[in-house]
Amino acid sequence: GNYPNAPPCIKGWIPWFGVAFEFGKSPLTFISQARDKYGPVFTVVAAGKRLTFVTLHEDFRTFFMSKDVDFEQAVQEPVHNTASISKESFYKFHPACNTLIKGRLTPGNVAQLTDHLCEEFNDHLETLGDQGSGGLNELVRAVMYPAVMSNLLGKYNSPGSPFTMEQFKEKFAIYDEGFEYGSQLPDMFLREWASSKCWLLSLLGNMVVKAEDDETSSESGNRTLLQHLVTLITDKFLPNYGLLMLWASLANGIPITFWAVAFILSNPTVYQTAMEQINAALKDQDTRKTKVTAEELQQMPYVKWCILEAIRLRAPGAITRRVVRPLRIQNYVIPPGDLLMVSPYWAHRNPHYFPEPEEFKPERWEKADLVKNVFLEGFVAFGGGRNQCPGRWYAIMELHMFAALILFKYDVTLMDPLPKPSNLHLVGTQQPETPCTVQYRHR
Ligand code: HEM
Incomplete structure (x- = not known):
């Protein structure tokens, strides 16, 4: 025209x-x-x-x-x-929402979430027992869903609550899987997806009530993200914003954790280098009750490079x-x-910025000034500008912590070849195309 x-x-x-x-x-x-x-x-x-x-x-x-x-x-x-957030509500509250999350998840504030997240990861990893085998994707989800939810949003599973973690895993998987189609199509074309969304919205409704109750008892420094959200959103869509925040905090981070662990395990020299650093940093630690501090994470820069390299290769x-x-x-x-x-x-597949772009090469991150929180030139996994991912420092810490802990506590072996990424989706990160079984044994 x-x-x-x-x-x-x-x-x-x-x-x-x-x-x-x-x-x-x-x-x-x-x-x-x-x-x-x-x-x-x-x-x-x-x-x-x-x-x-x-x-x-x-x-x-x-x-x-x-x-x-x-x-x-x-x-x-x-x-x-x-x-299901109305247009009016979204334009009214979204900018402040973004500012809030950004402010709560600065590198400094993220360091204060580290100890609690480590405890959660440790306890959920312990439930795997002394040895066993299973899908790596399922394992990562079973440990990370409850841990990250509790770390960021507070414990949701009040005793007697009708919402179980098993159900959550099932409903969230359906919701996440259909997110892209769901974002384009009305609910009536997507029955099962819409019903999972409803289930998650009532869960969030329940968590919001709990967050409001606890609000009076917790000091401002200890408030969860959800408790901050409660004071910000003053209309009826509060649980809906909670659902969006929940989705944003799990949808990319958890599949990329799967890829990070799978990349490390499938590459013997990478694995060996990572293990040397993990063992040196955590040498005298109990493998049953492992405590990894923010300082100890800093002693494992190679593991962090592995995380960033996994994020590069599996970016949205x-x-x-x-x-x-x-x-x-x-x-x-x-x-x-x-x-x-x-x-x-x-x-991230442009060879000018990332030579041999398809190769998993953690060393390429040596050039990045990570102490000053600067990524490599050409790296845009977290977007940019005013709406750059406000969860990026948390995401990196979370993945770094999970990889260090599981590899320190368990001797993990891949039983299947590294899966290919599915190219079905445009929004968000790629899921593995085929199952990926691991065997694990407690150290
Ligand atoms: C490796 C993991 C992650 C990746 C690759 C990722 C990537 C992204 C990207 C690309 C965007 C859009 C940015 C843009 O359009 O410029 C975004 C937005 C967002 N992310 Fe992340 N993210 C990750 C983890 C997280 C985590 C752990 C959280 C929460 C703690 C989070 C919270 C958010 C939120 C709330 C938004 C929306 C921002 C807004 O509304 O302006 N993300 N993320």
Whole structure:
């Protein structure tokens, strides 16, 4: 129409539906093929939406910093579909929500959550017993779901509560699995997904009541994220915001933990180097009641490199902004209304920034100034700008802690080859395509 300088546009032959089918089958592969064919900036029309992909690193600054793009306007509809929060409420509360979480999870505040998280991980790891075998993905979830929930949101399972952890694992898995479709489609097309969402919303309703009760008794320094949220959100959507926060805190962190442990175990020299550091830092510790402090984590920089390398290789498929005014990128003008997309997954496969990009090479992180919390150039797993992931310092600490603890306490062996990542999803990180069994024995 009025934008002759718009980027090349990929449309399907069925009007409106566009390339939704082809795109939906394997969006990650589709993006890289489209880039090869159409160049670094291109628009995909899928299910009535225009998604404009920006693939050159030099344009990422514009994506993160331009005043002509907007985060809230890009995610409002998906937020409505996935957490049933009204448009008015979202625009009213979201900016303060983001500021709140960012403020609660600064590197300094994260250090104060470390001891409690370690206790939780230790206790849940102990329930594995002396030896056994099982799916690594299931193992990671069984330990991390309850531990991270309790660490960030407070204990939810008040005695006599009808919500069990087993049910939670099942409902959350369905909700997370369908999150991408759920963000696009009305509930009526997705019965089972919608019912899991309802279950989770009542759980959050229950946790909010508990957080409000405990609010009066806890000192401000010890409040959980949920208790802070309770004082911020003053409308009826409080549990819904709780659900979003819960999803954000588990959806990427936990699958990437799986990948981090799997990468370490599948690579003998990496494993050996990591174990030397873990054993040196924790040498006199009890393997049954292991306490890893923030200082001890700092003595295991190689393990942290492994974590960052796993995050690099399994970064979210896409992040998004809404174009609100005509936006110049390369020689194109992107029309307002487009969803602007960056794929961290593909950005991290650019050999200019990450030589041998498909290789798991923790040493590449030696060059990053991690003490000053600076990542490697070209690393965008946590997004950027005002809406950069506020949980990133927590995420790194959590993954670092989990890897150190499980490897110190247990001798773990992979029984299956390292799975391939599934490329079914664009939102969030990739799940393993095949099961991955481990054998473990308490040290
Ligand atoms: C390795 C794990 C994680 C990865 C790769 C990740 C990645 C991301 C990305 C890419 C975004 C969007 C940023 C943008 O659009 O610029 C985001 C947003 C967010 N993340 Fe994370 N994240 C992780 C872990 C966590 C954890 C553990 C928490 C909570 C403690 C968390 C809380 C959030 C929240 C609340 C938002 C929304 C921010 C907003 O509404 O402005 N994330 N994350």
